[in-house]
Amino acid sequence: xxxxxxxxxxxxxxxxxxxxxxxxxxxxxxxxxxxxxxxxxxxxxxxxxxxxxxxxxxxxxxxxxxxxxxxxxxxxxxxxxxxxxxxxxxxxxxxxxxxxxxxxxxxxxxxxxxxxxxxxxxxxxxxxxxxxxxxxxxxxxxxxxxxxxxxxxxxxxxxxxxxxxxxxxxxxxxxxxxxxxxxxxxxxxxxxxxxxxxxxxxxxxxxxxxxxxxxxxxxxxxx
Amino acid sequence: xxxxxxxxxxxxxxxxxxxxxxxxxxxxxxxxxxxxxxxxxxxxxxxxxxxxxxxxxxxxxxxxxxxxxxxxxxxxxxxxxxxxxxxxxxxxxxxxxxxxxxxxxxxxxxxxxxxxxxxxxxxxxxxxxxxxxxxxxxxxxxxxxxxxxxxxxxxxxxxxxxxxxxxxxxxxxxxxxxxxxxxxxxxxxxxxxxxxxxxxxxxxxxxxxxxxxxxxxxxxxxx
Numbered sequence: 001x002x003x004x005x006x007x008x009x010x011x012x013x014x015x016x017x018x019x020x021x022x023x024x025x026x027x028x029x030x031x032x033x034x035x036x037x038x039x040x041x042x043x044x045x046x047x048x049x050x051x052x053x054x055x056x057x058x059x060x061x062x063x064x065x066x067x068x069x070x071x072x073x074x075x076x077x078x079x080x081x082x083x084x085x086x087x088x089x090x091x092x093x094x095x096x097x098x099x100x101x102x103x104x105x106x107x108x109x110x111x112x113x114x115x116x117x118x119x120x121x122x123x124x125x126x127x128x129x130x131x132x133x134x135x136x137x138x139x140x141x142x143x144x145x146x147x148x149x150x151x152x153x154x155x156x157x158x159x160x161x162x163x164x165x166x167x168x169x170x171x172x173x174x175x176x177x178x179x180x181x182x183x184x185x186x187x188x189x190x191x192x193x194x195x196x197x198x199x200x201x202x203x204x205x206x207x208x209x210x211x212x213x214x215x216x217x218x219x220x221x222x223x
Numbered sequence: 224x225x226x227x228x229x230x231x232x233x234x235x236x237x238x239x240x241x242x243x244x245x246x247x248x249x250x251x252x253x254x255x256x257x258x259x260x261x262x263x264x265x266x267x268x269x270x271x272x273x274x275x276x277x278x279x280x281x282x283x284x285x286x287x288x289x290x291x292x293x294x295x296x297x298x299x300x301x302x303x304x305x306x307x308x309x310x311x312x313x314x315x316x317x318x319x320x321x322x323x324x325x326x327x328x329x330x331x332x333x334x335x336x337x338x339x340x341x342x343x344x345x346x347x348x349x350x351x352x353x354x355x356x357x358x359x360x361x362x363x364x365x366x367x368x369x370x371x372x373x374x375x376x377x378x379x380x381x382x383x384x385x386x387x388x389x390x391x392x393x394x395x396x397x398x399x400x401x402x403x404x405x406x407x408x409x410x411x412x413x414x415x416x417x418x419x420x421x422x423x424x425x426x427x428x429x430x431x432x433x434x435x436x437x438x439x440x441x442x443x444x445x446x
Contacts, residue, residue, distance in 0.1 A: 066284065066326050094367055095329025102325035103289050106318025127366035136362035143350035144317055 003149075004104055005115040007031035007058070009046030011194060012152065014174045015164020016117030017050065019151060022167045026056045032104050036063040036096075039180045046175035053170045061103050067093050080187045080218075097128035101137055101148065110145025118150050121157040121193070129153075157193060158200035165203045172206035186211035192218045226372075227327055228338040230254035230281070232269030234417065235375065237397045238387025239340030240273065242374060245390050249279045255327050259286040259319075262403045269398035276393045284326050290316050303410045303441075320351035324360055324371065333368025341373050344380040344416070352376075380416060381423035388426045395429035409434035415441045 003024055005017045020029055033047040044060060051058035097118070104114050122129035131153050138148040152160050164171060176194040177184040184191050186209030195215035198205035209215075226247055228240045243252055256270040267283060274281035320341070327337050345352035354376050361371040375383050387394060399417040400407040407414050409432030418438035421428035432438075 061289065067329055094331070094333075095325060098363060098367070099322075099325040099329050102318060102322040106290050106322050108317070130366070133363055133366045136359040139359035140321060140356055140363060143353070143356045144321070 001028060002108070002112045003029045003115055004108055004112055005029060005031050006100060006104055006117070007033050007047045007050060008117075009033065009043035009048075009050060009175050010117075010190075011164065011171060011174050011176060011197070012117035012119055012157070012160050013047075014050050014117075014171065015160050015167065015169045016115055016152060017054065017056075018164050018167035018169030020115050021054060021056075026054055029054075029056050031056055031058045032107065033058065033060045034063045034100050034103065035060055036067045036093075037065075040175070040178050042177070042180050043175040046173055049173045050170055053173060059107065061107075063099060063103065066099060067096060080189070097126070097133070098137070101141075105141050105144055105146050105148075108144065108146045112145075113147045113149055114141065115149045115151070117152055117160070119152040119155050119157055119160045121197075156200075157197040161197050161201040161203050165201070171203075176207075181210070184209045187214045187218075191215065192222075224251060225331070225335045226252045226338055227331055227335055228252060228254050229323060229327055229340070230256050230270045230273060231340075232256065232266035232271075232273060232398050233340075233413075234387065234394060234397050234399060234420070235340035235342055235380070235383050236270075237273050237340075237394065238383050238390065238392045239338055239375060240277065240279075241387050241390035241392030243338050244277060244279075249277060252277075252279050254279055254281045255330065256281065256283045257286045257323050257326065258283055259290045259316075260288075263398070263401050265400070265403050266398040269396055272396045273393055276396060282330065284330075286322060286326065289322060290319060303412070320349070320356070321360070324364075328364050328367055328369050328371075331367065331369045335368075336370045336372055337364065338372045338374070340375055340383070342375040342378050342380055342383050344420075379423075380420040384420050384424040384426050388424070394426075399430075404433070407432045410437045410441075414438065415445075 003020050005013065005020055007013045007017055017031060031047065031051045033044055035044060048058060101114060108114065118129040127133065134148060134150040134153060141148045176190045178188045178190050179185045184207050191209060192215040194207065195205060196219050226243050228236065228243055230236045230240055240254060254274045256267055258267060271281060324337060331337060341352040350356065357371060357373040357376060364371045399413045401411045401413050402408045407430050414432060415438040417430065418428060419442050
């Protein structure tokens, strides 16, 4: 009986992993990540670092060629500014969460669980982060004897960070930036969302941003 | 608005494709097949031949390495005899229909439909062929603006053959045998099911089997 945590290397999945480890020993928890040709490949290194930190097994599945057409895959520019619906529509990847969950379920044995770190802040932008999506996917996965858990689906990102921080998640190892540079850019939608969420959670942000001030302006403009 | 038909090259999906083409022009119908390292790779040639027969576009997605552990992938011997539950359990592939549907949905645009040829004869063996599975997957796919259609989900295989034959499906081009030889072996579970279903449908079976008599004995023994 293994809890398979979908680990992108970002704050949400890293928090979901730490949250899972608070109730399960490391031997019963495994992480799976996806190489889909994403522009921000730095997140795969972050996922590996997080898994190594916890001493759990980590598998990277090759999904190259099965997804297309998003700014995250180089089809267009990654939007800057606040993490709001209009702004982030270019980062939607058709079929992404379904395909990732399906590939993870294909690695699972009957009795295993799949854990995903989706949260309420993603609902307006990504339909495949909403509670109904995960409810029905859990019913689908039952055909394979697999339970799908989305423990943060009703939490805000700030609440996710507070939960992850409380569970001992190595948040300093995580990666959010969609630009894929050496440092977090501080200007893209996910960087702005990241900095704002740490601030709202009252947790010290361990991130070094190339532009560490932009987020306050973007949040003020986005509200 | 494209109807994307999952085409394995077998009787069910070939019938589903012909059934779809009776209500849609070829330009609005496309086929997608999956290379998952299956032992019976001959079915991919059959799928290509069926798509070419109808003059529709056909895409083969590479799913190699994402599925494992079934007799269809060489993990054990393909069972002979009647297509019954105990006998065919070795041919279950964990996550298969979910992964295939997910990959097809990832190629779809909002407004497109996904068509699958699953039928009632597969329900006892394959949980991912049952109506509930496809009902919930349709709800999941709604997140991407895609409708999932399983027109044969309540039909027997004989009824599928009758429907496909009536819709002009090129059933002589299809491939069922799990052994992957030059001819249909006539002895594996799907060969027996194929021969029996043509007989029950009252449609002339165009197949040349290596062993053309075995199915009658196997059906008699399986009942």
